[in-house]
Amino acid sequence: MGEETQKSNLVPMAATIVGIRQMTDKEKLFTVRLDNGNGFKHRPCQFVLISMFGIGEAPISISSPPVNSGNTFELCIRSIGNLTGAIHRSSVNDRIGIRGPYGNGFPLEKIEGKDILIIAGGLGLAPIRSLIKHVLNERGRYGRLILLIGAKRPEDILFKEEIAMWEEDHSIEMHVSVDIAAPSWKNHVGVITGLFKYITIDPLNTIAAVVGPPVMYRFVVKELLAKKMFEGNIFLDMERRMRCGIGKCGHCQINGIYLCQNGPVLSYLEARKLQEAL
Amino acid sequence: MDVTIKHKDVDRFVLDLLSSFDVIAPVARDGRFIFDKINSPSEVSAQYNTTILPPVKWLYPDNEKLLEFNLKDINSMKPVVQANKQVLTFIHPCDINAINIMDEVLAEEPADVNYLARRRASVIIGYECLKPCKEDNILCFDKGYHIAYKGYDLFFTDLGERYYVNVVTDAGMEIVNGYDYFIRAGYEDWLRLLKVREDRKKGFKKSVNGDMEMLSHVLKESYNDEIWAIEGKKCVSCGACNIVCPTCYCFDVADEVCPDMEEGSRHRKLDGCQLRGFCKVATGENFRKSAAERVRHRVFKKEVYLKKRFGKSGCVGCGRCIEHCIAKISIVEIFNHVMGR
Numbered sequence: 001m002g003e004e005t006q007k008s009n010l011v012p013m014a015a016t017i018v019g020i021r022q023m024t025d026k027e028k029l030f031t032v033r034l035d036n037g038n039g040f041k042h043r044p045c046q047f048v049l050i051s052m053f054g055i056g057e058a059p060i061s062i063s064s065p066p067v068n069s070g071n072t073f074e075l076c077i078r079s080i081g082n083l084t085g086a087i088h089r090s091s092v093n094d095r096i097g098i099r100g101p102y103g104n105g106f107p108l109e110k111i112e113g114k115d116i117l118i119i120a121g122g123l124g125l126a127p128i129r130s131l132i133k134h135v136l137n138e139r140g141r142y143g144r145l146i147l148l149i150g151a152k153r154p155e156d157i158l159f160k161e162e163i164a165m166w167e168e169d170h171s172i173e174m175h176v177s178v179d180i181a182a183p184s185w186k187n188h189v190g191v192i193t194g195l196f197k198y199i200t201i202d203p204l205n206t207i208a209a210v211v212g213p214p215v216m217y218r219f220v221v222k223e224l225l226a227k228k229m230f231e232g233n234i235f236l237d238m239e240r241r242m243r244c245g246i247g248k249c250g251h252c253q254i255n256g257i258y259l260c261q262n263g264p265v266l267s268y269l270e271a272r273k274l275q276e277a278l
Numbered sequence: 279m280d281v282t283i284k285h286k287d288v289d290r291f292v293l294d295l296l297s298s299f300d301v302i303a304p305v306a307r308d309g310r311f312i313f314d315k316i317n318s319p320s321e322v323s324a325q326y327n328t329t330i331l332p333p334v335k336w337l338y339p340d341n342e343k344l345l346e347f348n349l350k351d352i353n354s355m356k357p358v359v360q361a362n363k364q365v366l367t368f369i370h371p372c373d374i375n376a377i378n379i380m381d382e383v384l385a386e387e388p389a390d391v392n393y394l395a396r397r398r399a400s401v402i403i404g405y406e407c408l409k410p411c412k413e414d415n416i417l418c419f420d421k422g423y424h425i426a427y428k429g430y431d432l433f434f435t436d437l438g439e440r441y442y443v444n445v446v447t448d449a450g451m452e453i454v455n456g457y458d459y460f461i462r463a464g465y466e467d468w469l470r471l472l473k474v475r476e477d478r479k480k481g482f483k484k485s486v487n488g489d490m491e492m493l494s495h496v497l498k499e500s501y502n503d504e505i506w507a508i509e510g511k512k513c514v515s516c517g518a519c520n521i522v523c524p525t526c527y528c529f530d531v532a533d534e535v536c537p538d539m540e541e542g543s544r545h546r547k548l549d550g551c552q553l554r555g556f557c558k559v560a561t562g563e564n565f566r567k568s569a570a571e572r573v574r575h576r577v578f579k580k581e582v583y584l585k586k587r588f589g590k591s592g593c594v595g596c597g598r599c600i601e602h603c604i605a606k607i608s609i610v611e612i613f614n615h616v617m618g619r
Contacts, residue, residue: 008391010344010531010546053347053355054535058560059509068300080560095352123561214563238415241559243530246388250528250551254565254582275501276565 011244012097012237018072020092023158026125028088030062030075034098035192035251039071040195044130045107045211049245050075050087051097061127061245062101065134065182066108076126076130076158102245103264106235108118108165111207114233115143117199119220121150121192121212125158127237128211132166137267139171146199148173154178154185173199192216196223203228211237218278234268238277279441279453280463287459288441292319294457299401302336304329313366317500322370327411332524333373334368334380337396340445340521342376344392345544349535358543359392361399362588368405368434371426372418372428372594376524381514382588383527392546401449404430408474409481415610417595419482420490424595435471442471485610488617492583497578500616509612510570511603513552518605520578522548525592527585530554551575577612 001274015247034040047061058131079088087096116135121127147166151157157176166172174230175195177188184209188195192212210220210228217236224234240252240259247261254276271277293396294303296317304326305314311326313333342552348354369377380399384390406426406616410416420425426433435442442463445451454460520526530549534541549556552572557565566572584592593609600608 008344008357008359009388010392010544012355014352014355037538051544052348053352054533054539056533057531078560084560097355108305144454162381213561214565215586240565241557244392247386248384248527249551250547250579251530251557253458253579253583255578256586276571 010098012057012095012170012219015096015098017090017092017094017096020090021165022045023076023148023160024156025159026156027078027079027126030077030087031072032075032096033072033099035095037071037212039073040101042066042073042101042130043108043135046074046101046103046240047126047245047264048102050083051087051099052083052090052203053097055083055086055095055243057099057243059080059102059258060244062129063126063129063264065130065137067137069136076123076129078123079242081202099112100245102242102260106209106237106265113143115146115202115206117146117148117201117206117208117224119148119150119192119208119210119212119216121216122152122156123158124211124213124216124237125149125241129159129162129255130210131255136169136172143205145172146201147172147197148199149176150172150178150195150216151176152179152189154181156195162248175199191219196227201227201229203230206233208234209237220277226267231269231272232267234266235265235276236257236271238264238266239272240264280445280467281454281460282437282440282463282467283443284440288324289319290459291457292316292322295365295367295453299427300362300366303365303367307553320532322368324405324430326368326371328370328416328598328601329526330377330598330602331361331522332523332596332598334377336364336366337377338380338393338527338589342392342546343543344531344546347544347569350538351544353398360396361395363399364396365401365403367403369430370405370407370596372407372423373524374402374404374426375423376596377592378426379525379584379588379590380527380595381429381591383469383525383584389434394396401432402430402452403450405434406433406478408436408478410569410614412597414485415598415600415608417485417610417613418592418597419595420484420486421591421593421595422490422578424482435474436507437467437470437474440467440489440581442467442474446578452454484614488614490591493613493617494582494591496616496619497581500619501574502577503619505615505618506570506574509573509607510568512607513573514605515552515569515572516604517550517553518602518604520552521548522598522602524596524598525580525596526550573607577609 014035021029049057060075063076242260243249243251247258250258255274303316303322306323311329341360345358384393431447433444529546580592
C-alpha cells in the first residue's frame with residue numbers, strides 16, 4: 001500500500017553527542033549533531049524529543065541560538081529521571097535519537113526594535129538562553145536587553161561563565177538573585193520578583209519573556225502588569241509534559257489547546273483566557 | 279447499487295471473507311461481547327449489545343509497535359507500520375461515528391501514519407441498530423449518533439429473513455460483486471427498509487433533558503460548577519472510562535528491550551487523562567492534580583474542545599464509560615445536571 005515509505009511522525013532521526021559540559025551538580029550541557037548533516041532551523045523556546053534507545057523519549061528545550069555553528073545545537077539537561085539519568089551517563093560520540101524541533105517558539109517577528117526584558121527562574125534559563133544569545137548575535141536589531149535571573153542557590157546558577165560575560169557587557173542590564181546564599185554571595189538574595197524594584201522600563205516599547213518554575217508565572221505577571229505592560233507583550237514559556245510533539249498524546253493539553261503545537265510560548269493575553277494555564 | 283443477502287447465507291459470506299481478510303467480529307465471551315479476530319462463522323454474534331471494548335481498538339491498538347532497533351547500532355532503527363487487510367464486521371453506528379471522529383483527529387497534521395495505514399487497509403461493515411443496546415445510560419439517540427451517515431463500506435439492515443446491504447464504496451462493491459448470494463435490491467426491499475427505519479424510531483428515547491446543541495455552551499458556563507467536585511470525590515482515578523472510550527486516543531511512548539539487551543522496540547500505549555500522573559512533569563509539578571479537574575477535563579475534551587476543533591461532539595453516547603465506572607460516575611447525570619442549572 002506504500003505506507004511503509006511514509007515515515008511516521010514518531011520516528012526519530014539519528015544524532016551524535018559531540019560535546020558535554022558539566023554545568024552544576026545536576027545539569028550538563030550537551031552539544032548534539034544530526035547524523036544527516038543537515039541540522040535544522042529552530043526558534044528560541046522550541047524543544048526536541050530526545051530518544052535514548054531502550055528507555056524512551058523526553059522533551060528538552062533547545063538552549064542554543066537559532067543560528068548554530070557546524071550544524072550543532074545545545075541541550076541543557078537536568079538529571080531527574082530515567083532518561084535524563086541515562087543521557088548524563090553517556091559520553092561524547094554516543095548516539096541518540098532526535099525528533100523535532102516542536103512548538104511555536106518565540107515570536108521573533110513581534111519583538112524587533114523593542115526593549116527585551118527576560119525573567120528566567122532556575123532551569124528556565126535553559127530555553128531562554130536561546131533568545132538571549134539571539135538578541136546578542138543581532139544586537140543592533142533590538143533595544144535594551146534586561147535580564148532578571150533567579151536560582152535557588154549560587155551553585156545552581158546555569159551558564160555561569162556566560163553570566164560573568166554578560167555582567168561585563170555594557171549593552172546588558174542584568175540582575176541575579178538567589179533564594180539562599182552564604183554571606184560571601186555578593187549579589188541579591190530573595191525571590192526573583194524582588195528584582196523588579198531595580199529596573200525601570202518603557203512599558204509601551206518593552207517585550208517581556210518569562211520562563212521558570214510554574215509557581216513563578218503569576219507573581220511575575222503581576223509585577224509586569226504593575227509596570228503598566230500590555231498583556232499581549234508579555235510572553236510566557238509554558239513548559240508541560242510534551243510527550244509526542246505532534247498534538248495527539250494529550251499530555252500537554254491545557255483546556256482546548258496543545259502546547260506542543262500552539263505553545264509553549266503564549267502571550268499573557270492568550271494564557272489568561274485558559275483556566276488551566278496559570 | 280444496493281443488494282440483499284438472506285440470513286442463511288451470512289455464514290457463507292463470513293467464510294468467504296475469511297479466505298481473503300482478517301475478520302474482526304462481535305463474539306460472545308462470558309455473557310458479554312467483545313470484538314475479536316474470528317476463525318469461523320460460528321463465532322459471530324451479529325445480535326449483540328455494546329461490546330466491552332470498542333472496535334476502534336483494531337485500528338488504534340492499546341499497544342502498538344512504532345519502531346524496532348538494536349541497542350548497539352542505532353542505524354538499525356526501523357519504523358514499523360502494521361496494516362493487515364482486515365474487515366471489521368457488524369459495527370454499530372455509534373462505533374462507526376467514533377471511527378469517523380478518530381479519522382479526523384488522527385489525520386490532522388502532523389498525521390498519525392500508523393492509524394491511517396490501518397484505516398486504509400480496513401473494510402468496515404456497519405450494522406444498523408433497530409433498537410437501543412440498553413434502556414438507559416446511553417446517549418446515542420440524544421446525539422444523533424445512533425445513525426451513521428458515512429465511515430463504512432457496506433451497511434447491513436435486518437429486514438427479517440434477509441439483510442438490506444447499502445453498498446457505499448468501491449471496496450464494498452468489489453466484495454458484493456464477488457459472491458452470487460448477494461442479490462440486487464429491488465423496490466420492495468427498499469420500501470421494507472423504510473418501514474423498518476420508521477418503526478425503529480419508537481424504540482429510542484432521549485436520556486438528557488434539553489437541547490443537545492446547547493450542551494457545549496452550557497458546559498462552558500459550568501466550568502466552576504459544584505458538579506466537578508462532587509464527581510471528583512467519587513472518582514478513583516482508575517482510567518477505566520478512558521480505556522473503554524471509542525474516541526480516547528491519548529497515549530504514552532515507552533521502549534521495551536529483549537532479555538539479550540540488544541534488540542528493542544518502541545511502543546505507543548494508551549494513556550488516560552483520568553490517571554493521577556497524566557499531567558505530572560519531571561520536576562514534580564502536576565498540572566491536573568485533583569480528580570475533579572481530571573473528570574472535568576474528560577467531559578470538556580469530548581464536548582467542548584473536540585467540538586470546537588472538529589465541529590462535532592467527541593462523545594458518541596455509547597455508554598461504555600458509565601457501564602464500566604466502578605464509582606458510578608455518569609456523563610448522563612453530569613449532562614442532566616448542567617442542563618438543569
